[in-house]
Amino acid sequence: MKIKIKRAISLVVSVVLLIVISNYLINNFYLVYSTVDSWSKVNAKTVNTQALGTNGVVVSTQQDASEVGLEVLQDGGNAIDAAVAVGYALAVTDPCCGNLGGGGFMLIHSADGNEAFINFRETAPLKADSKMYLDERGKLRENLSTDGYLAVGVPGTVKGLNYALEQYGTMELKKVIKPAINLAEHGFVLQAGDVEIFEAGKEKLLQPNVAKIFLQDDQKTYQVRDVLVQPDLANTLKAISQEGTEAFYQGEIAQKVVAASQKNNGILSLEDFSSYQVAEYEPVSCNYRGYRIASSPPPGGGTTVCQMLNILSGYNLKELGWHTPQSLHHMFSSMLFAFGDRNRYLGDPDFVDNPTNKLLSAEYAASLRETIAFEALDPESVYSTDVQQEGTNTTHYSVVDKEGNAVAVTYTINSYFGAGVVAPGTGFLLNNEMDDFTTKLGSSNQFGLRQGSANLIEPGKRPLSSMSPTIVTKDGQVYLVTGSPGGSTIPTTVLQVITNVIDYGMDLADAVNSPRVHYQGLPKRVVAEAHAITPDTFRALKIRGYSTMPFMSWGAAESILVNGDKTMIGVNDIRKPAGKAVAY
Template identity: 70%
Template sequence: MARKKPRYKLFLLSIGVILGIGVFSSFNLFPSQITNWWECLSSPLRVCQVANAESTEIKASGYNGAVVSTQKEASQIGLEVLTTGGNAIDAAVAIGYALAVSDPCCGNIGGGGFMLIHLADGTETFINFRETAPLAATADMYLDPKGEIVKGLSTKGYLAVGVPGTVKGLNYALAKYGTWDLEKIITPAIALAEKGFVLQQGDIDIFQAGKRRLLEPNVAEIFLKGNDQVYQAGDILVQSDLAESLKLIAQEGNDAFYQGSIAQKIVTASNKNQGILSLEDFANYQVSEYAPVSCNYRGYQVTSSPPPGGGTTLCQMLNILSGYDLQNLGWKTPQSLHPILSSMLLAFSDRNQFLGDPDFVDNPLEKLLSSAHANFLRAKIPEDKAIAPESVYPALEPEGTNTTHYSVIDKQGNAVAVTYTINSYFGAGVIAPGTGFLLNNEMDDFTSKPGKPNQFGLRQGATNKIEPGKRPLSSMSPTIVTKDNRVVLVTGSPGGSTIPTTVLQVITNAIDYEKDISTAVNSPRFHYQGLPDRIIAEPEAISAEVIQDLELRGYTVKSFIRYGAAESIAIDLDTGLIEAVNDSRKSAGQALAY
């Protein structure tokens, strides 16, 4: 039996704990938003707006079903659907509409995205509701008379807007794979918009970061207070116009958005503000459904988004890395990071050269995903030095991160991964009067000029040039991992070009390094795409000693703010335990299970 401590020592210990709490509190080091106070203090970027790793907001477990999203209101709506008889697709659609209210920077009905579905019978399918270029769009629409890109044309205002696909995409998924009717699904989102919801500090941080996109008068009157001030935590955000738009969609379905008054309001606003959207654009918009891409990684089947999505890039990285024993090379050592970084560069080089909208481009997926091509790329990796990006990127002709991802699984075994976006924080910064929702600036994801970078630094080629009705290339990678046809992981992330590399690290952390799902998701991350030629790393992602070694190999490492939100669900096949994990980078999010 252990010896009892003298009482006076327990008393002194208690006093010490109380004083310690007081000291930490006085320096604001004990709020629920901080995962690691030492990391907060030591980070030169002072990035502290993350949630407490021990908070119930971060993870949840159960044996029946789970949801996780970047907003607790949306997660709660999704779980309510599951616990009252809806399936994973019903819950995913309800969450999608709820995020349009509670996550206005990124959740949307003014943008588009991808839905990956794994049905309980093993069927897997991909629904593409990515935005399309207007019929009046041209390849040189963002260039001046000298052929140079006009800054801001593809990122701000109505000329930057692609035809939104979210409403039709969510409704398509519900009609084909769901069990509830549309009005029942949207009703909670309508209530959320009408009655409002309490803003958390995580919401305020996003409003502050995107404030310059909120200055248009009819935008500011919704998302800013008097004198263009950002709301404060505890304030209630009410969105009456959005509630009315959602009511119309609930009552009239797709027609309300694509042929009715909502489309008319958007087109009218576009015409008044140098945009090119037309009623024909909305009436012609179609959702696509086809097979996802997949690859085998160490006995696990990884299924993700095909072009125009980022799943091909993810699978190419995994195929290259399958030739290395990452576990033996160590976690975040120079020996393991070198092949991982090289795989990122090589996969992005192929992405930017070969991939585009499959309705316009013949994507050579069989070649790119073959073991022979993985061997070919792996052979390009020197043993102890960085690959020169110029040696693998094509000689092109003179050429956020602000998305949202959520994951759902139900007790039948249906799983859904959804990533959708309006591109930049708060999209193009415009709201058509009377509609209540922000419009995307997705046209920036096209190649405005071959060889010139977009806002994510991606230097893309002619396969992604602007064409009427075409969907821009995307990095969004909603992903489902299975073992023996049973789901073990549902994941994905926002983050622009960092999305495939974020998903890669969640997978390798879990499979190669056997990290629990919370650690796999919340460990600091890094990203490398070759051009620009620098590794961006979150604070503490790579140790100073390892950075020094990488720099000797020819890499450049830059410290970077936290990015992404890999809202993930893992399933233990032995016990059946489902664990949902909210990415701590999104403190307003929530994981729920039952």
């Protein structure tokens, strides 16, 4: 009996010690983690990081796609022609994220000063409803909004790219899509960065129609220097080349996707495809220290970017210093306010009256600054009680041509390899964008981001997105083109690239590659890359009430900076070794 009591006491003590040690590690691991030189490991495997030119620059997350864009520019195409060509090429060479089966945003700044924002975000199927992922007790049914055909929104990429080409390009579709057809039909050589992506997303590649494309013998990932050939995708691209947009939305391609969806408990219909429309809006914009920032309006993340910048405009970040306790406190506060308002107010403008003017007013920013004291703000007091997270496996690319046209594109299938399904005979992965809606009030999506009732599922509605393709101008001339993948971290990544350049005077490579921080309030932890916060700053932030968690890296801010002498610098983010900056 005494032995049993001793064992019980020993077990209790062990459990208590484990809890104490675990809590300590959670709150202090960053001190240990930040001493590990993971950044140099990333640098060691990085190639193609910078390119300098005077006639044109392309930066994307996959080197073959970047080369395609450069060839279009060299052949006399403008930035929009090149951007469309890159978009189609990435659907072949970066299938985790580049796509035909997803959607996204394109921001255009024309040489004449005009701007356009093209919204080709996916829409909810016409048979969708706000309770489609709930069981009879009102509980969320696991994985239905992330895996399989019920997770798929109506794709917008093909219509969006073709619309941009028709309205703002100079070349024919057959010409700009031909390089993508060649890459799919004859294959491309996989580099280390490409293989890493397939390894990371292997669990999404196991469905038979997916495995036969992306896995050898349906089970092993391809290796470096292997050639990936995609005949079904080549045929799909050929159909689009020959028949245009209708091939995808009214022809055999739509029929194949709908048939597969209906066979596998999905709700996509031919009417969903035939009725899909691209939307064109004015970009959201703000001024920051003499620069004009243009970005994606709702349902995009540009409002969040501008709101953070408006709040930070009231502080001298340069004087406070890069990632000091005070500058980070102001940055975290701006992030919290912007994400809280995003959750409370924003959604698809066809369904929601977005109070963008109020959120971006100088008066509102000033009123928020007045509430920032010494201690960290309570996230619960900022957020509404409604809750939702968002796919990080998006891709971004930037293009500038010799005439001064600039394009920033962010598009996605949401998670790594989307819903993990390929309709037989089509060759392309389908998105799981339905998870970006508020699938249940009070719950978070796969990326932990809270979203409110304005983002509830409705037929034909576009889900809220953090994607923030951004173009910064000075005196009407393009200065900086940027954006990033990364789900809810996208606006904060764009924010830090901008402040690193404008406030801290970094060159573009340092601005893009410097370690980042992210805070959205819920979860109640600051996320930080290695070396983003020094041990002393970490302790100072802890005193203010912040808790910090380490994270290896995120995002890929593929960016271009145009100097006053018209030289252009493109930078491929070191976090994306498969990417490349090219110029001429």
